Amino acid sequence: KTRMVAVANEKGGVGKTAMVVNLAAALALEGKTVLVVDMDPQHNAGTGLGVEITDNMPSVYDLITDPGAGAVRKAVVSTKWKGLDLIPSHIDLAGAEIELVDEEGRENRLKEALADIIGHYDVVLMDTPPSLSLLTINVFTAALEVLIPCQTQPYAFHALEGLFDTIADVKAEINDDLAICGIVPTFFDQRTRISRDILERLRSDARYRGLVFDTLIRTNTAVAESADAGRPVVNHRTGSSGAADFKALAKEFLARRPHP
């Protein structure tokens, strides 16, 4: 059964795209087949996977605004890495919220579009923009679980509360199957007090008990350099701490089942 995973956090810059790109590649190294869906109009997941986005390329924008039979197969592109495919984003996605405002069932568009190809992959990882707009709601409707990168910084910690509220709303009103896979601490820096402090708060907060991954994603410049090179860190800088962390994350992700 395909794991349909939303990678989300309304707080910006917490490492959502880095997690989608690098966890996807690490899972492919484990022999899994993975599809990345880039639902962020900034198309950073495409950039991070070295896929050039051209204007006439079918994208997730077409899937949600002009759903047609078999459209999803045309939108899938392969990457340079075996077992790792992408459905790219498009800048026009930014306007989709207003375009679909009067459409019945607008939150179901992505779920319906992906129905055709779900069985073909072990894992589908969906990147989201830093907002709780229609695009993120579409992803939450298509997903079965949510993986939450949480920067070990104050504002990102505060943002969890709002995110959990939104997930509860979606679960109650739109998608009863949505569960939380877990919270992954990111940008962890052992040397700074604030980072250790926020990690401690995450681990001791009763609301997040049992949800915090053991794996920490440490701040590591190799992750950013790899993004610049359009290659996942596990393929570009195999000996780096970034590569080690995302490989560890892939193993823990496969071992954990979402909390209903």
Added chain:
Amino acid sequence: KTRMVAVANEKGGVGKTAMVVNLAAALALEGKTVLVVDMDPQHNAGTGLGVEITDNMPSVYDLITDPGAGAVRKAVVSTKWKGLDLIPSHIDLAGAEIELVDEEGRENRLKEALADIIGHYDVVLMDTPPSLSLLTINVFTAALEVLIPCQTQPYAFHALEGLFDTIADVKAEINDDLAICGIVPTFFDQRTRISRDILERLRSDARYRGLVFDTLIRTNTAVAESADAGRPVVNHRTGSSGAADFKALAKEFLARRPHP
């Protein structure tokens, strides 16, 4: 004449809120009167300024959804620092885009609301969420200049192109007075190649010529610790590199006039 400044960048986590909070406080230390307007539903600017947001407090949400005479004066709260006031955000802002979708002139709501109080301040700094939604457009319509924090990282650099396009669109269609104040490199870390690399690209790119501030905002844990304490770094850790950088930014901001 009051400087009406939007602090914006669609890329998440680049230091928009840190810049609004700390530049505002540094300008107040220079003897200026400053109003912060928090247009991000995550209300991080309020948190960073130590202002407790309670549910029944008037906020910028009331100003744009139910504009009434004199409403803005009721929404202004003072902070602990002389010359530094805030109009807080509210979680309901997240729904404003849909609420206002059929309203004529919905992009002008903030501008109209602020008209009453503009002359009372030297500078108005407006924080924006990491998206180009109606909230950010409202800020661009009320603003006369845009200050752009740009993390010295690959995705943030790529995001500038989209942001410049949006600003050009707003200028052509809604607000002819909107100009670019400048681009401020943030999260600069002299030790990492990627950071030096992106700074070099910013400074040499013909599109951004003359717009990049000399002041660099370095990565400094004191900035994050101060945010956690609800105090600007220039007041909380006065000897830190973060405090030094934001004081230098205030001086350069006052010396620079926006490029029309």
